[in-house]
Amino acid sequence: MENREEIIMLYDYYFELFNNKQREYFEAYYFDNLSLAEIALNEGKSRNAIHKVIKYVVGKLFEYEEKLKLYARDTKIKEIILKVNDDNIKKELEGLLWKINYLCILKI
Numbered sequence: 001m002e003n004r005e006e007i008i009m010l011y012d013y014y015f016e017l018f019n020n021k022q023r024e025y026f027e028a029y030y031f032d033n034l035s036l037a038e039i040a041l042n043e044g045k046s047r048n049a050i051h052k053v054i055k056y057v058v059g060k061l062f063e064y065e066e067k068l069k070l071y072a073r074d075t076k077i078k079e080i081i082l083k084v085n086d087d088n089i090k091k092e093l094e095g096l097l098w099k100i101n102y103l104c105i106l107k108i
Contacts, residue, residue: 010061026057
């Protein structure tokens with residue numbers, strides 16, 4: 001289950017639950033494709049310290065999804081929305097889905 005695309009999708013849902021440094025290291029590694037050594041050099045930290053933070057974030061992403069199931073729920077809801085023929089209703093449902101996710105994150 002731990003593939004790069006899935007990790008990034010989970011991060012899109014739960015990124016607000018991490019502090020700035022955790023987000024910075026994660027994004028440098030997964031979005032900017034920097035190596036652990038490059039991030040460590042840029043940050044003045046050890047490669048191991050960067051690795052621990054990224055590993056922690058990835059573990060937490062799966063933990064949050066296991067408990068909250070936002071991504072799994074959204075996938076099912078989006079499948080249902082695709083079956084709706086009215087574009088206005090689709091837009092409304094997609095907007096509601098976004099609002100629900102935002103409220104769920106605020107409660108954490």
